[in-house]
Structures are given as structure tokens and as C-alpha cells.
Amino acid sequence: MKMTVNLFHSILKTSFQAKRNRNRAALKNLTRLGYPLVNVRKALFHLNELKLQKMGNGDISIPTLYNTMRGSKGNRIAQEIIAKGLDLTREELFPDEG
Numbered sequence: 327m328k329m330t331v332n333l334f335h336s337i338l339k340t341s342f343q344a345k346r347n348r349n350r351a352a353l354k355n356l357t358r359l360g361y362p363l364v365n366v367r368k369a370l371f372h373l374n375e376l377k378l379q380k381m382g383n384g385d386i387s388i389p390t391l392y393n394t395m396r397g398s399k400g401n402r403i404a405q406e407i408i409a410k411g412l413d414l415t416r417e418e419l420f421p422d423e424g
Contacts, residue, residue, distance in 0.1 A: 349374070349412050353419070364397045367408070367419060371395070376411050 349370055356366045371378075378391045386404050394404035402416070409416040 349414055350418065353414065363419075363421075364395075367395050370412050371408075374412060381407050381411050
């Protein structure tokens with residue numbers, strides 16, 4: 327597991343790619359490897375050093391963001407906030423919610 331984390335840290339820290347491209351590549355490759363999308367979203371948040379507490383900005387509650395990240399809520403506003411934080415589209419991060 328540690329090797330996997332180190333690999334993805336190096337992917338995300340590549341200075342030649344934009345944040346969006348790194349996150350998109352990580353999302354695509356991790357899902358291709360069979361990781362559940364819920365875990366991929368959590369990993370991207372961790373690797374980008376994002377905090378849910380700072381994302382809501384009073385527009386949406388932290389528990390709603392957390393539950394949306396876990397896939398137990400389909401709040402479109404929360405999905406947009408999470409996707410924007412990762413420089414991805416809502417459709418990329420939450421394809422089942424289309």
C-alpha cells in the first residue's frame with residue numbers, strides 16, 4: 327500500500343502537468359485498476375491536501391460534503407463543490423449521478 331501511495335504522490339506532484347491533468351490521469355488510472363470511485367475521490371482529496379471544512383464556504387454543510395464524497399448523498403451542489411476543488415467536472419467524479 328505504501329508503494330501505491332508513493333506512486334500516486336509522484337504522479338500528482340509532476341511539475342510538467344497541470345493539476346487538472348494530474349487529477350484526471352489519477353482518476354482514470356485508479357478506476358481502471360479497479361479501485362472503487364469512493365476510494366478514488368478520497369485519495370484525490372488526500373493527495374491534493376484538500377479539507378472539506380474549507381470547501382463549504384457556508385453554502386453547504388460539512389456532513390453533506392462528506393456524505394456526498396462517500397456516495398451516500400447525491401447533492402448536486404456538493405458534487406460541484408467537490409469536483410471544483412479537484413479541478414475536475416462533476417460528471418467525471420460522479421458518473422453514476424449523471
